[in-house]
Amino acid sequence: MTPRRRRIPDATVARLPVYLQVLVEQADLGVDNISSEGLAELAGVNAAKVRKDLSYLGSYGTRGVGYEVAYLVYQIRRELGLDHDWPVVIIGAGNLGQALAGYGGFHDRGFDVVGIVDVDPDKVGIRLGDGDDAVEVRPVSELPRIVARSGVSIGVVATPPSAAQQAAEQLVAAGITSVLNFAPVVLNVPVGVTVRKVDLAVELQILSYHEQRRLSAAAPSGSTLRAVRP
Amino acid sequence: MTPRRRRIPDATVARLPVYLQVLVEQADLGVDNISSEGLAELAGVNAAKVRKDLSYLGSYGTRGVGYEVAYLVYQIRRELGLDHDWPVVIIGAGNLGQALAGYGGFHDRGFDVVGIVDVDPDKVGIRLGDGDDAVEVRPVSELPRIVARSGVSIGVVATPPSAAQQAAEQLVAAGITSVLNFAPVVLNVPVGVTVRKVDLAVELQILSYHEQRRLSAAAPSGSTLRAVRP
DNA sequence: TAGATTGTTAATCGATTAACAATC
């Protein structure tokens, strides 16, 4: 009854997809072996971190030689659960929802948008994406059926902020256990449901902070840009 | 010549926009004062963290009372450089670039898309967004002019992965100092340029990992879902 | 064997949290 493998640190889990991406690229270039130093360089991290991260997966390298690219790709994919495709459902077919449904980057990396739903009857029926991967916007009432039919466990919230909490509840009620939230609100979900949040404006706000610092670093010390204290 | 303020930890900078979002919401609801406990609850973190984070900005609370919402909004905005709008330019007018240019969430939070460029002549001329904020796709050759005219310092890379590095170089050459990268590649930029990366598929991959764990936790110990070791 | 590179240990660093004196 002991777990087969210790928990992998969050920080490592977040980097594994980056290593995977780099390794797949190298495999395509015909590279068979790579050292922690080489992988680190390409992934933009340091070599000790690469070795430590990979050591959580097991001892898959060869001392004096490095790591076999194809084998490492296989192991990282297996660890992340990427050895099979994942169906995904999107709730909210506005600007962003439509772009996500039509975004090839998901399908390319093993995620199939099997459904997109919206409350707005005017949006229902719109076809998004192309070829085999095209989906049609359906009413929210069909969410449970879509989830049940396709065995979806990952849902994407792409509604306006005011509708996001209800959307999340509808996803959870339909059986979704992982949520990717694009709405700028904090979602409340039952324990056991995993939420990740991507707030596009927040990313810009953080860049704004860095730009701001750059400006004040550049400003002369007697600058008029001084902070105002009450 | 000493810096007016110690550096704020990255983890804190990443949370400030969340506090800001919650505080603006509360201000709209007519709430004047909030305790670290209340803000923590709404932001989904713990109260000690809120107090520590806010303490990096200064001592803006009142013991026994809490924080004045409006004043905290003002201070966080000032710290993040959000006391004025920021112009933003997008390179790449595919699916994602078009969605970002038309995405109201940027403008709502103080970011103006002042230009979007693409190498594809077929894309040039497409109008995106609506009303005052509409922009027209322009050729990449106009990038330097757009940056110079609008004083843009933040650029968004929304090209396919194969074009992303060159796109980043064009942004930097045009004078951009902060880059938001949506392409699934590691960008190489000169020191001094800040890059943040948002990889939509990576977010799904991390959720995939959590789903995978959920499955193997649920599977009986003699399950056929056992990992294959060589 | 000599050279290279992993996997792991131990040191360091940074972030989180509990606890509480300060103070409204």
Place this chain on the structure above:
DNA sequence: TAGATTGTTAATCGATTAACAATC
């Protein structure tokens, strides 16, 4: 004054990194 809540200290935890023995 009594109750509430901040701001800060100190303890804890987790992540990063350097260093090096193990080993190909």
